Amino acid sequence: MIVVSDTSPLCYLLLINLVELLPQLYGRVIIPQSVCTELLNSDAPVVVKRWMAYPPDWLEIQSVTEEIDRALNDLDLGEREAIALAEQLKADLVLLDDRAARQLALKRNLSIIGVLGILGTAAKRGLISFPDAIAQLQQTTFRASPQLIERLLKEFQGEQ
Template sequence: MIVVSDTGPVTNLLQIERLNLLKELFQKIVIPTGVFAELSHIPEQRLALEELDWVEVKEAPQSELFNKLLGSLDRGEAEAIALAVDSKAELLLIDERKGRDVAADLGVRKTGTLGILIRAKEKGLLSSVKPEMDKLIKETHFRIHSELYQGILKLVNEE
């Protein structure tokens, strides 16, 4: 399974000390060089990523699609979406709404940090999603609408 990630999910999971969920769920993820560069601005994140043998850094295609995406998205998002399309990835990990909308328009299957937490609970890797969402909100300033928060708790039977 080819899984490409944008910066957001990796950063968020690193900050709540749940990056291991990506390996447990997907065995390997691919990040474009632009995403690696964004993640590398924080030395601790760079060191953590360099030690992981299940994270592959790959050059995104400098295609017409990529150039078009650069007009409306940041470089990391544009590279992640272009790489997902080019590599026919089964899944794109992305949190930002604009990028998610563009990916959906291109027919790219996607999920974000919250979807990863839900999958992890479904696979028995987490006993509860609520404390992880609370950590995201408190420690990473992750924004989640209260209706979505409650909807996720209902979905995973934690209401």
């Protein structure tokens, strides 16, 4: 399975100490160089920079070798390159949280999943407690509509 990630899913999974779900669910994850740069940015949380300074074996950094479509110009560089790399590699899945990036990826026939979907998949496989993971996520700057969070929590009620 070819999985490409943007910055946000990696960052939030690191902040809640669940980044190891990625190799358990997907094996290898590929990021473009710009995502690596964003994860090492001086504004990134210390835990994120420290992790990216010594990336795990399951994380692979690849360059986008094809020209990036101008239709992606409204996205930030990491999102643009993640979508472009996913197209270049014919990825099975792209990890994205940003709404605009997700919409563009879907229009380009890419399969997407965000942090909430990753946590949901992990919970369905019995790897984590979804309510506990959401409680941790809500202690970060991650934002999702309260209605979505409530609906997901109801879905996972009793699956602890």
